[in-house]
Amino acid sequence: MRVVVADDMMLVRSGLARLLSDAGIEVAGEAGDADELLRLVALEEPDVAIVDIRMPPGHKDEGLVAARQIRDRYPATAVVLLSQHLEARYAQRLLADQPAGLGYLLKERVSDIAVLVDALRRVAERECVLDPTIVARLMERRRPGSPLTGLTPREREILALMAEGRSNSAIAAELAISERTVEAASAQLFRKLGLEPSVDVNRRVLAVLTALRG
Template sequence: MRLMIAEDSALLRAGLERLLADEGHHVTAAVADADALLAAVTADPPDVTVVDVRMPPTHTDEGLRAALHIRRTHPQVGVLVLSQHVEQRYAADLLAADTRGVGYLLKDRVARVEEFLTALQRIHDGDTVLDPEVVRRLLARTRHTDDLRHLTPREHVVLTLMAQGHTNTAIAHHLFVSKSAVEKHTNAVFDKLRLPRDDSTNRRVLAVLRFLGT
């Protein structure tokens, strides 16, 4: 893959660049701020960008805003956002539009090299990747929403796995059930969340957005 890194910590930035190069990937740019990232993406769009949420000058949401801009202007570029802590609003903002090729991971997940590399590959393939801890916090935030309270425990699990970007086949494998059983649960989730049945909407995306509280 052709990758770009935006991370203001020089040590982490260099570590990521070395790790990815050792795995055979080509890091086309490794920058310390959002403006440099946007300029690099405009000049030579990569396959996937790895972006820290908080970068100079204010260290608040520069990285996230850059990631959202990339999603709008270069939808073919995958985006993996890294955050030190679970910041629910940022995750919800990132997933409020097209969720294909998007990921949100906590930085300590980078230390689990195989998980990190797998996440990059999934994003490159067009999947959605959410850190399990992010999903857990978002579920806790939305647990008391009226529609979500109607879901059974198994339907909650299925919706959680959907929010992590898993396909029905992957969910079936994870839960040791048939794909048809998963389809039954997902349809029940869609109905209980009162999602429209028409060709102009994606009920799966709408269910995840409802789950995230957006």
């Protein structure tokens, strides 16, 4: 797997690049701002771009804007967004358009490099990976009449873990239930959300998108 790392703080991006290299991930380049990131992605065509949301010059949402451009121009490149703070609205803005192949993690979470490496592998496989804190915040914001209101507490737990990018076996281990029970509950929640089986869509990604929209 080849990745690029974008963060305006040199020590952060260099340290992250070193940890990824030590974990067996090829770091194709580092960028200090959004423009440099876009040039790097165009040149290297990485599997994944790791992008800090707040970047120069305004330190607002330049990284998010760049991520959207990457998703539009280079659909083969997945994106993992990093944020210092919980900013659920940013997750909603990007994930509502293109949830597959996208991750959103708090920076404190990637202090455990295994968490980041797992997220990179999942988004490269076109899954959606969200930080558990962000998932919890979004799941709390259910609108009146939302399809989520028809889910049982167990089904909501499973959907939240899906949003974190957990596999069925990982969900089963987390909830101390059998994998078959997870599969049955997942099938039920898909039906409640109106997601019929199809070879053309990933129902897990669509279910996560439904959760984000509330």
